[in-house]
């Protein structure tokens with residue numbers, strides 16, 4: 001049975017109710033040891049102030065969200081995306097994150113060239129890799145569900161992400177988010193292929209059978225159809241000892257609730273449904 005010492009809260013889970021500082025304090029108050037902050041949340045209070053409160057509270061960082069969004073219609077756009085990811089890398093280092101999560105980006109505006117977008121993604125990660133290695137910060141490609149291939153991520157399976165990792169070498173691995181990969185018939189074998197060294201993050205929530213919104217209707221663990229204990233077993237079977245990071249975007253439900261209640265529910269469901 002999972003223990004609260006393994007729990008992390010991706011701060012998107014309470015983003016509508018709390019800013020960064022309140023969220024850090026709320027997580028600490030709930031006895032949860034780790035968080036994954038988003039860059040817009042950090043920017044709203046400033047990196048220094050955010051890191052200071054984070055450290056004072058004794059929290060750990062299971063990942064920083066996010067770098068990526070590499071494909072662009074112009075060379076200037078591609079350069080800007082890499083520069084932005086380099087700033088994300090600095091922030092990940094400042095939070096001593098377990099990894100910098102990469103949501104790699106989809107098709108540039110006006111493009112139908114998926115192969116080219118994927119090749120731009122690989123070029124972007126390659127450009128980030130040396131600085132990341134130098135900083136000792138693992139990059140974690142997060143494959144997103146194929147429904148986001150156009151607008152968010154054209155890397156959609158663990159296999160595809162690991163093929164990129166194989167080509168680029170050490171310093172880049174994957175973030176395994178059950179919401180995105182639970183349906184994949186190759187999931188177990190690809191988790192094994194990733195192995196301990198390339199599994200940098202494990203994100204949990206649930207897939208609601210009657211999903212109403214493709215982005216903002218993620219379920220609380222136990223409310224949907226994903227066999228989270230099974231997938232956790234595969235991940236931990238590889239020796240993964242990182243956090244179980246709860247990441248729930250839920251415009252109509254969890255974002256409307258008292259955030260302390262949301263965290264209490266995360267703690268309880270982590271124990272009973274994960």
Ligand code: ZN
Nearest residue numbers: 142177203247
């Ligand atoms: Zn995720």
